[in-house]
Amino acid sequence: MSILGTWSAQAQNKKLPMQVSEIGSFHIGGKLVEISGKPVKEVVFSPGSAPAKIDPNGNYLVEQMYVQYFIPQKVQHRLPILLWHGGGLTGVTYETTPDGRDGWMQYFISKGWKTYVSDAVERGRSGWASPDIWPTEPQFLPIDNPWNRFRMGSGLWNDDPAKRQQFAGSQFPAEGYLNFMRQVVPRWTTTDAATIAAYTQLVEKVCPCVVLVHSQGGQFGQKVAQARPDLVKALILVEPAGFGDPSKAEALKNTPILTIYGDYIDQDSRWPSIRKTQLELNQKYINAGASVDVINLPEIGIKGNSHMMMMDKNNLQIAGIIDEWLKKKGFAK
Amino acid sequence: MSILGTWSAQAQNKKLPMQVSEIGSFHIGGKLVEISGKPVKEVVFSPGSAPAKIDPNGNYLVEQMYVQYFIPQKVQHRLPILLWHGGGLTGVTYETTPDGRDGWMQYFISKGWKTYVSDAVERGRSGWASPDIWPTEPQFLPIDNPWNRFRMGSGLWNDDPAKRQQFAGSQFPAEGYLNFMRQVVPRWTTTDAATIAAYTQLVEKVCPCVVLVHSQGGQFGQKVAQARPDLVKALILVEPAGFGDPSKAEALKNTPILTIYGDYIDQDSRWPSIRKTQLELNQKYINAGASVDVINLPEIGIKGNSHMMMMDKNNLQIAGIIDEWLKKKGFAK
Numbered sequence: 161m162s163i164l165g166t167w168s169a170q171a172q173n174k175k176l177p178m179q180v181s182e183i184g185s186f187h188i189g190g191k192l193v194e195i196s197g198k199p200v201k202e203v204v205f206s207p208g209s210a211p212a213k214i215d216p217n218g219n220y221l222v223e224q225m226y227v228q229y230f231i232p233q234k235v236q237h238r239l240p241i242l243l244w245h246g247g248g249l250t251g252v253t254y255e256t257t258p259d260g261r262d263g264w265m266q267y268f269i270s271k272g273w274k275t276y277v278s279d280a281v282e283r284g285r286s287g288w289a290s291p292d293i294w295p296t297e298p299q300f301l302p303i304d305n306p307w308n309r310f311r312m313g314s315g316l317w318n319d320d321p322a323k324r325q326q327f328a329g330s331q332f333p334a335e336g337y338l339n340f341m342r343q344v345v346p347r348w349t350t351t352d353a354a355t356i357a358a359y360t361q362l363v364e365k366v367c368p369c370v371v372l373v374h375s376q377g378g379q380f381g382q383k384v385a386q387a388r389p390d391l392v393k394a395l396i397l398v399e400p401a402g403f404g405d406p407s408k409a410e411a412l413k414n415t416p417i418l419t420i421y422g423d424y425i426d427q428d429s430r431w432p433s434i435r436k437t438q439l440e441l442n443q444k445y446i447n448a449g450a451s452v453d454v455i456n457l458p459e460i461g462i463k464g465n466s467h468m469m470m471m472d473k474n475n476l477q478i479a480g481i482i483d484e485w486l487k488k489k490g491f492a493k
Numbered sequence: 494m495s496i497l498g499t500w501s502a503q504a505q506n507k508k509l510p511m512q513v514s515e516i517g518s519f520h521i522g523g524k525l526v527e528i529s530g531k532p533v534k535e536v537v538f539s540p541g542s543a544p545a546k547i548d549p550n551g552n553y554l555v556e557q558m559y560v561q562y563f564i565p566q567k568v569q570h571r572l573p574i575l576l577w578h579g580g581g582l583t584g585v586t587y588e589t590t591p592d593g594r595d596g597w598m599q600y601f602i603s604k605g606w607k608t609y610v611s612d613a614v615e616r617g618r619s620g621w622a623s624p625d626i627w628p629t630e631p632q633f634l635p636i637d638n639p640w641n642r643f644r645m646g647s648g649l650w651n652d653d654p655a656k657r658q659q660f661a662g663s664q665f666p667a668e669g670y671l672n673f674m675r676q677v678v679p680r681w682t683t684t685d686a687a688t689i690a691a692y693t694q695l696v697e698k699v700c701p702c703v704v705l706v707h708s709q710g711g712q713f714g715q716k717v718a719q720a721r722p723d724l725v726k727a728l729i730l731v732e733p734a735g736f737g738d739p740s741k742a743e744a745l746k747n748t749p750i751l752t753i754y755g756d757y758i759d760q761d762s763r764w765p766s767i768r769k770t771q772l773e774l775n776q777k778y779i780n781a782g783a784s785v786d787v788i789n790l791p792e793i794g795i796k797g798n799s800h801m802m803m804m805d806k807n808n809l810q811i812a813g814i815i816d817e818w819l820k821k822k823g824f825a826k
Contacts, residue, residue, distance in 0.1 A: 179566065180513040183599060185589045187675035195635070203632060203682060208712075208736050208770060210763045212642065218635030218649075224675040226585065233512065250618045252559065256518045266516060284618040285583050287678040290633040299536060300623040302528070302551030309545060316551075342520035342557040345620040349536060379541075401542050430543045437541060 176262045176270040176476075182231035187286070188365060189358035190224030193293050222293055223351070225358035226251075226285035227278040229366075230265070236272025238493055239369050239393060243268070243277045244359065246375025246401065248301050248347045250284030251277035253374065257471040258336025264372075264470045267479040276366060280380070281355040283345050298346040303338065310467035311424045311431065312337070327424050331464035331472035340471065352379065352402075359384045367391035370491055372482070375467065378402040378438065386411040394491055396420070396482055399467055400438050409444035416489045417445060417452045418482065422465030422472075425456075431467075453485065509595045509603040509809075515564035520619070521698060522691035523557030526626050555626055556684070558691035559584075559618035560611040562699075563598070569605025571826055572702050572726060576601070576610045577692065579708025579734065581634050581680045583617030584610035586707065590804040591669025597705075597803045600812040609699060613713070614688040616678050631679040636671065643800035644757045644764065645670070660757050664797035664805035673804065685712065685735075692717045700724035703824060705815070708800065711735040711771065719744040727824055729753070729815055732800055733771050742777035749822045750778060750785045751815065755798030755805075758789075764800075786818065 198216040228251065229240075243265060245253040254265040254277055268275045282288040288298075307317035313326040317337060326334050359380050363369065371392050373381030378400020385392035386408040395412070397419045404412070419438060425431040442452045457465050457478070465472050472478075486492065531549040561584065562573075576598060578586040587598040587610055601608045615621040621631075640650035646659040650670060659667050692713050696702065704725050706714030711733020718725035719741040728745070730752045737745070752771060758764040775785045790798050790811070798805050805811075819825065 175515050175517075178514060178516070180516065181511060182508050183511070183513065183516075183563065183588070183602070184508075184593075184595070185585060186593065187585075187672060190675055192636070209734050210766045212763065214632070214634075215638065216633070216635065218637040220633065220635050221671060221674045221677075228588070230516065252518060252520075252618055255516070255561075260517075260519065262517070269516070279618065285585055285612065285676075285678070287675075290631075290679070298623075299547070300549070300553065301547075302549065302553050303525070304551040305548065338554060339520060341554045342523055342620075343618075344554075345618070346623070403541050430545065433543045 176266045178266060178270040179233040180230050180269060181233040183229070185226065185228040187224045187226050189281075189361040190221050192219045193222055193289070194219050195292050198292075220289065220293060222287075222289040223281050223354040223358065224286060225278055225281050225355075225362065227276055227362055229274065229276045230269050231274050232269055232272050234272055235274055236493070237274070237491060239491060240274035240276055240366060241268050241370045241372060242362070242366070243275065244371065244373040244377040244380055245280065245283075246377050248299070248344050250279040250343065250345055252284070252343045254470060257333060257475060258339040259333035260336070261475070264475065264479050267476055271483060276362075276369075278359075278362065280377075281358050282348055282351050288348075294348060294350070296348060296350045298348050300346050301341075301344050303341040306341070307337065309430070311422065311428055312466045327464070329423075329464040330466065331474050332466040332468065333471070333473055340468065355380055356383050356387075360387055363388050363391045368393050370394045370396070370486065372396040372398065373400065374398040374470065375401045379404070382412075385415055389415055394418075394486065394489060396485075397438065398469065401434050403437055403441055406441055406444055409441070410448045412445050413449035415450055417442065417450060418485050419452070419454045420469070420478070420482070421454075421456045422467065422469045423458050423463050424466075451489070455481065509599045511599060511603040512566040513563050513602060514566040516562070518559065518561040520557045520559050522614075522694040523554050525552045526555055526622070527552050528625050531625075553622065553626060555620075555622040556614050556687040556691065557619060558611055558614050558688070558695065560609055560695060562607065562609045563602050564607050565602050565605050567605055568607055569826075570607070570824060572824060573607035573609055573699060574601050574703045574705060575695070575699070576608065577704065577706040577710040577713055578613065578616075579710050581632070581677050583612040583676065583678055585617070585676045587803060590666060590808060591672040592666035593669070594808070597808065597812050600809055604816060609695075609702075611692075611695065613710070614691050615681055615684050621681075627681060627683070629681060629683045631681050633679050634677050636674040639674070640670065642763070644755065644761055645799045660797070662756075662797040663799065664807050665799040665801065666804070666806055673801065688713055689716050689720075693720055696721050696724045701726050703727045703729070703819065705729040705731065706733065707731040707803065708734045712737070715745075718748055722748055727751075727819065727822060729818075730771065731802065734767050736770055736774055739774055739777055742774070743781045745778050746782035748783055750775070750783060751818050752785070752787045753802070753811070753815070754787075754789045755800065755802045756791050756796050757799075784822070788814065
């Protein structure tokens with residue numbers, strides 16, 4: 161199976177115009193955990209280097225979260241937008257596509273949004289904790305099945321285009337699929353509370369704001385907005401696969417919410433149920449007084465989108481729909 | 494031990510002027526590894542979500558490397574500069590300081606350099622492989638001892654300034670020490686070959702260039718330059734703790750090399766030996782015909798620098814010295 165070929169297949173695309181006058185990052189949150197009773201180790205960190213005595217006992221800083229931000233020269237919107245990725249991924253979700261085009265991060269920057277992109281707790285640049293601290297196992301994702309689970313095609317991924325069954329009309333740039341899989345990182349399934357704690361601290365640091373979340377991030381966005389509805393002024397849920405707390409629907413009564421779904425959901429084994437859960441929760445938000453919009457992209461004539469719609473060939477068209485919705489809801493300035 | 498206080502201690506510093514017209518990222522390299530004979534698992538990836546059947550057997554993409562790049566509006570230098578971090582860290586090394594000032598990344602962008610910042614293989618956004626694929630154990634770094642090992646002070650870190658023994662005249666922003674420790678990620682000691690392979694592919698993709706490395710990166714920078722001296726046009730070694738191949742010194746005969754060391758080396762248990770190893774290797778480069786400069790910062794009147802000099806309070810002064818050296822060597826354009 162050739163994997164080097166994927167580079168030559170990358171499109172040389174026109175980049176969005178942007179002028180960024182400030183770039184920075186920080187880590188937020190985390191806690192100290194003490195480990196004791198373990199033997200001292202000698203570790204040679206680089207071949208040829210002097211060995212260092214490493215005492216594994218001591219205090220570890222864990223569950224912090226990495227956040228990178230970009231300030232356009234001409235800020236066009238009063239609030240910043242925060243982009244939170246889904247499971248097994250990092251903020252890279254929003255900054256490139258598998259075929260090398262600009263992502264939603266560049267889109268929002270080019271539209272004059274102060275843009276914050278984070279790696280959830282235990283993903284990417286946020287780091288992760290030792291088995292002494294997190295006893296559960298991390299999950300690793302083989303390349304074969306997201307092809308179907310993320311609704312790009314049927315069966316398993318196949319490197320041979322002739323043997324690959326992409327859905328008819330799919331907008332996913334299949335030739336870059338392995339570039340997408342390069343973005344995948346290990347993830348735990350038991351770190352939700354820590355992640356919510358860190359996102360809450362992020363919101364308390366940089367908001368009021370608009371929060372856009374994807375997939376697993378659906379839980380984080382809704383629960384953090386339920387905790388701080390005074391700070392999360394609008395919520396964009398892109399195919400949420402995690403959910404808010406139904407008993408706290410009232411908290412979002414003043415929060416405009418946009419929920420967006422792509423194509424091929426009805427023919428999928430899991431997505432009808434995942435969507436139904438969110439739509440039932442949306443009804444609770446509406447009953448509490450919230451303004452909730454749901455866009456099923458095929459119903460407005462936009463077909464072929466996978467679960468990774470921010471990477472699909474028409475990704476900027478969908479970003480434009482989100483931007484329009486934000487304007488309608490009064491977040492243009 | 495209070496860790497939240499570190500935020501309030503962050504300086505609100507003046508940011509460097511910059512105009513960035515393109516931001517992007519990509520993952521490069523990696524290989525496919527097949528796992529077989531393991532049972533299928535059911536995993537609930539988000540609470541309340543439908544369980545997904547996850548077959549751990551299949552093909553995994555591992556050892557790829559994440560690279561983010563920034564193109565200034567007015568490019569002032571023909572070659573890009575690549576910033577490679579040290580052990581247990583990520584590209585974040587160069588994009589912020591523990592007290593929230595701009596890092597060397599912003600410095601080089603503001604000076605008109607096309608700037609590439611990467612996370613080495615198995616660090617940060619590059620992801621990492623399961624124990625089925627990498628059987629050796631990762632290393633985790635407690636917060637206590639880098640304080641001494643990175644030459645910020647003696648003894649162990651202490652959150653109480655009165656109990657903390659910072660070196661007299663130290664430039665490290667001690668009040669942000671835990672922000673620095675938030676940047677630390679787990680690392681392996683057995684992935685050097687994979688990292689060199691990925692960096693070599695990076696150099697083949699984006700160079701000719703200037704490569705600046707720190708600490709463990711000393712090995713990667715020198716070995717990759719030895720493999721592709723036609724592409725790595727200059728090498729800046731910031732306190733290298735990993736080294737090139739002495740038997741291939743000849744390869745660098747046309748490569749200008751700058752080696753920089755901070756303060757407090759003579760009083761350290763490890764650093765005199767680490768520096769000696771590089772200086773002996775430098776002599777081999779010189780014998781082969783290379784132009785090698787060594788700057789011991791205290792000898793030119795710049796005192797108080799730790800191993801993390803790109804984060805010290807005078808970090809931009811040191812970046813300026815590097816910039817001057819690049820100008821002298823003909824890399825101003």
